[in-house]
Amino acid sequence: MRMRLKGTDGLPGALGSLLAVAYALLPVIWIVSLSLKPSRELGNGRFLPETFSLEHYRAVFTDPQFPAAILNSLGIASITTALSILIAVFAAYAIVRLDFRGKQWIFYGTLAVAMFPQVSVVGPLFELWRTLRLFDTWPGLILPYLSFTLPLAVWTLTAFFREVPWELEKAARVDGATPSQAFRLVILPLVAPGIFASAILVFIFAWNDFLFAASLTSTDRARTVPVAIAFFTGSSQFELPVGSIAAASVVVTIPVIALVLMFQRRIIAGLTAGAVKG
Amino acid sequence: MKRTRDLKGWLLCGPALAAMALVTAYPILYAVQLSLYRYDLRFGAPPELVGLGNYFSVLSSEIWWQALGNTLLITIVSVFFELLLGFALALLMHKAVFRRRTVRSALLVPYASNTVVAALAWKFAFDPTTGFVNRLLGTDLAWLNERWSAFLVIIFSEIWKTTPFMALLLLAGLSLIPDEVIKAARIDGASAVQRFRLIILPLVKPSIVVALLFRSLDAFRIFDAVYVLTRGAHGTESVSVVGYNTLIARLNLGLGSAVSVLVFLCALAIALLFIKSFGVPLLRVER
Amino acid sequence: MAEIVIDHVSKRFAGGGWAVRKVTFTVKDGEFFILVGPSGCGKSTLLHMIVGLEDITEGEIRLDGQRINELDPKDRNMAMVFQSYALYPHMTVRENIAFPLRLAKLPRSEIKRRVDEAAGILQLGALLDRKPSDLSGGQRQRVAMGRAIVRRPQVFLLDEPLSNLDARLRVQMRTEIAALQRRLGITTIYVTHDQTEAMVLGDRVALLRSGEVQQIGTPKQLYETPRNEFVAGFIGSPAMNFLHAEIGDDNLLLLPMGPCPLPASFPLDRLDHRNVVVGIRPEHFHLPGAAPPASPVFSAEIILAEWLGADLYLHVQPVPSHPGAREAPLLIEPETGKPGVVLIVRVPPDLRLGRGDRMELAYDAAKIHLFDADTGESFLRNH
Structure with missing residues (x-):
């Protein structure tokens, strides 16, 4: 102490x-x-x-754009989170548990992607997505989010996996567990809180992104909340509908903040351990 | 035996590497290719090879140099103040045992809040009609319509949003210092200032370098705040805004790709500069 | 029946060195077998190879004549207690103990019966619904034992199970483990770095160093007839005293505290004029009156006295008695810069002597050990 x-x-x-x-x-x-x-x-x-x-809140929810954007944001961020964490769990397990040649390249790769200027790939993605018919679709945003959240997910999970007493895995094997049983019954329950914290961090990234969403969507099909808010025009074209924007902002911000505060200890651990010990 | 372990490792990491490469390595190569063509979607003409023409256009345009200057200014000023403020907050949290939890929770709010929402909040705050800032300061300024005052607001909102990340990283670095070391320094006769300068600072230096590197590269790609606050008007464009406007607003893929590649090269240069001057500790190989 | 044969087993590190090298021994059915050695000697690696957590580079491990090298840990029917106990923190004591049975898909009622039985043996009944974090070190140790015995394994492996306990508890649990093993009669391999545990618990002991077996035998054999200087120094506490000496004319052993005729039981023909290392255990020094007849006597100065209640250990330096010798003993020899000869001797605890005092000491020449000064190999006596 x-x-x-x-x-x-x-x-x-x-x-x-x-x-x-x-x-x-x-x-x-x-x-x-x-x-x-x-x-x-x-x-x-x-x-x-x-x-x-509460007039602004009523206005926001009667406008069809905003509920559609919330649905898009929720769907895209959730799918991104699930995929990113799934892929990162495998990588983090390998980084922590296996001593294999070329391991450092995984680390360099995540580092490079974490520092990558997103604007550099906006143009090519815009062009590619138009040919692949991914422009203005959910997968069109999920793919870049997946790539750019993986470093964060891999680092935080690696940090949490390091804390696991891996002797337990051996003990489970001796107790008669198959490798997958050992992971499922013993290791997974122990890392679940860490996985959850990493998931929140990934979710926040996907939920908050503006550049990709502004570049790779054009309609309510895939437009997410930040873009909807930024491009909110309201009834008058010359005056910003300040009240509606504020109400929409509150609606999208407060739940995320609440989530983060509820799990603050683990989120801070994940956020910092990855960078400091990495 | 050894080969199967290598294989297993790469199989498990493969999906992550593939997913990361898919949306970075391949597109940046594609951007290099696009940047060599005249390719403007508004005119519908087929792409035409112009070699390095687009680069000459960008590098001889005042907009690019101004944006690069702006971006570097925003990066340097905001990272500098973030470091100062972040260190102060980290020390505060490190010392104030009883309130550490409260402060730490509060600091997660800027981190978790949406950049667009945060920028809008500041925009409305500094706005002459809806805002409270003019009233508070007794001024009557259209903050966002002047270049320098607009910069002030942009940098201010950037600092607000990202200082907590810096503070939490530095706090983590601080808490790695064993208590005994500080006590030993006290017994050895080091004053509070000496303890900070001779013990704490060298020991958190790795954390500082990591935080600086991450934040510098992050600040260099600033887009959201600038776009929401000024849309790049009044000479406040950042390089990311220039790239976005050229590519998405004006649909000039050739010229825009040249900007993209140049931004990438700048980021690479900044990273290399850091690694060269600090021997960045985060390049230690994972063990 | 469970007899384990370790047959020329080797393990190569990823770096290329040998963790375990050509180890061969047989653990008999029902035997309490100890693997002892300093840290890094490969004893834990060997245990992990036996249970199947580490691959075997060369050699073969057989259980009742069947090769088990390739068998998965879960198919070996061996139970293991880890140094850290490796209790599953998210499970209660009951769930921890039941875990192997649950994996073996035993019926619920049978699981309950066997968990209760194991808990009864280890007096864990009152703790079954607690989580490991609510237990003391000794209780955790017991839970780990419970989880190991509940599945009635063929072989019981313990990896430094007592090293995380405090000294008093360690002695208590040591007794309990010994009693439990005798009661269940399960073949047991026990890894430790503590020679006392090895001596007290083992039917037989294998002493390892740098991945190689130094000697295998009963604790008494290792103590009385160590194969080499390392074994002699490792077994016994305080450790054996080692002295460099030369064998002069007429089989006279020239020791720092004076010459001593070499007992005839040594292979005198091989020892003629050799450089040797002489080993004398602290308990083989005596006060002149209490020594066996014809024991060599020398005078010594006390440097340090360690009084342990039942025993008194003196650190002494022999004072040369030949003419012209210097008066006071020195901790550093001025001619060579090497530390002076210091012997640890056990004397009766009621001896009223302290630091700086001089005394006469005798040693039992029949109990001395001789080692080759170059190889460290023991010159064993003819019986």
């Missing part, structure tokens, strides 16, 4: 913590506040609403 020095924890620490929390939450509170302001208050320049109204 770290020493608990009440002195260093005192006033400066408390003040700093308060500032840090305010810093992190300010824009979120602001957008929630905007979404609850009635239209006539939107221009009053106050941080908090004077009266509350």
Whole structure:
């Protein structure tokens, strides 16, 4: 345990913590506040609403674009997550458990992809997807998301797999388990929380992406939430429908934040262990 | 025996490598090919080989150089402040035992929130009609309609979004330092400043380098914030925005691909620069 | 019946070195067999090869005459207790013990009966619904034992099962393991680095070093007739004293504390004028009055006294008694820069002597060991 020095924890620490929390939450509170302001208050320049109204939320959900985008986002992000984690589990297992020649190339590969500027492949993908009829489809987004989330998934899973006492796998084998039983009955229950945390990180990436979604979709068929929000036009062409955008933003942001906060400990472990120990 | 183990390893990692290569290695090669053609979808003309013509066009255009300058500026300034602020937050979390959980949870909010949503929140905050910033500061500025004030908002929103990642990485680095080492330094007579400079800083240096590398390359490809806040207007385009506008908005695949390849080369140069100057510890082979 | 034959078994590391080299021995049915050696000697690797967790590079392992090299661990009907216990953290004690039976697809009622029986033997009844994280070290150890015995294996393998326990518990569990093994009569192979455990528990002991067997035999054989200097130094605590010596004219052994006639039971013809290493165990030193007749006597100065209640161990340095010798003993020899000769001797605990005191000591010349100074091989006595 770290020493608990009440002195260093005192006033400066408390003040700093308060500032840090305010810093992190300010824009979120602001957008929630905007979404609850009635239209006539939107221009009053106050941080908090004077009266509350749900009119923007009603507007967002009656507009057909937004529910379609949510469905697209959910579907695309979920499928990406499932595929990415499945593939990464195999790779992470091999990295942690097997000593094979050329292992470092897997690591270099993930590193290269993690640093890859996405804009460099937007053009070729746009052209390829049009010929392959993947433009403006779910697979058209799932494929690039899969590639770009794999480094994250492989690193975090590798970090979690390292923590597993692998002697248990041997014990299970001696106890009469086949290799697959040993993995299923003993190892999997132990790494499940880590897999879940990695899945959340992958989901966030896919859920939040804007560049690919803006480049490789054009209609409600595959357009995801960030694009829908960014291209929201509302009734008037010249004025941004601030209230509706704010309401839509809240709808897509709050669930993700809630999910992250619920599993914060493991998510931080996954996020940092991969990079620090890697 | 040994060969079967190699085979097993590659079979298990194969899908991951294939999936990563599919959408990076192959397309970047395709981009190189496209960049050698005049190929503009708006005119419907078949592609025409022009060699390095597109590169000459890009490299002689003021837009590219301005965007490159903008991007480097955004990268350097935001990563610099992220490091300072991130270190401060990491130290705060490291020391404030009782509130560590609260601060850490709060810091995950910017990380998990959507870049588009975050950029919009700042956009509305700085907006002269809907925003509270002008009222708060007693100013009357159209922040996003001026080049430099727009940069300020872009960099500000970038720092807000990504400092937590930096802070969490640095915190992880800090918590790897055994408590005994710090205690030993105290007993050896090191002051708080000396402990930081002589013990803590060298020990977290690997974490700092890793965080800097990741964040620099991440900041270099900045797109969302710039696009949402200004759409690149008022001379605020980043290289990614130039690439996107050329490729997707103007459908000029030849010229846009040249931009793509150049952005890729810049990123490669930044990565190599890091590895050369810091001998990046993350290139240690996994064991 | 379960007899294990290890037949010229070798294991090559990925790097090219040998982890285990041409090891051969037979473990008889019902025997308690110990593999002992310093860390890195290959004993755990050998155990993992027997249970099937490591591949065998060369040689053959047979169980009751059947080659089992290629058999999967699950088909060997061997149970193993790991050093870390390897309890499944997400399962209760009951589920942990039941795990092998569940994999063997035994009927539910039979599983319950056998788990309860094992729990009874190991006094785990009250702990069955707890998770491993709620158990003490000794309790975890017992659960690991329970999981091993519940399936009634043909062979029982234990990999340093006591090394994570504190000293008192270690002695207690040692006794329990010995009693359990005798009660169940299962062929047992036990790996340890602790020579005391090996001596106390084993019917027979194999001492390994750098992947090679040094000697196999009963604890008494290893103690009394060590095959080489390494075995002699490893078995016994405190360790045997080693002294460099020369054999002079008339079979006179020239020791730092004075000459000693070589006992005639040694192969004197092979020893003529050789350089040898002489080994004397601490318990073979005596006070002159208590020594067997005609034991050589020398004077010594006490450097350190370790009083253990039942025993007193003195670290002494012989004081040369020949004319012209220097007065006080030195920890470092000025001529050679080497440490001076220090002997550890066991004396009766009521001896009232301390640091700096001089005393007379005798040693039993009939109990000394002789080793080749170059190869370390023992010169065994003729019986």
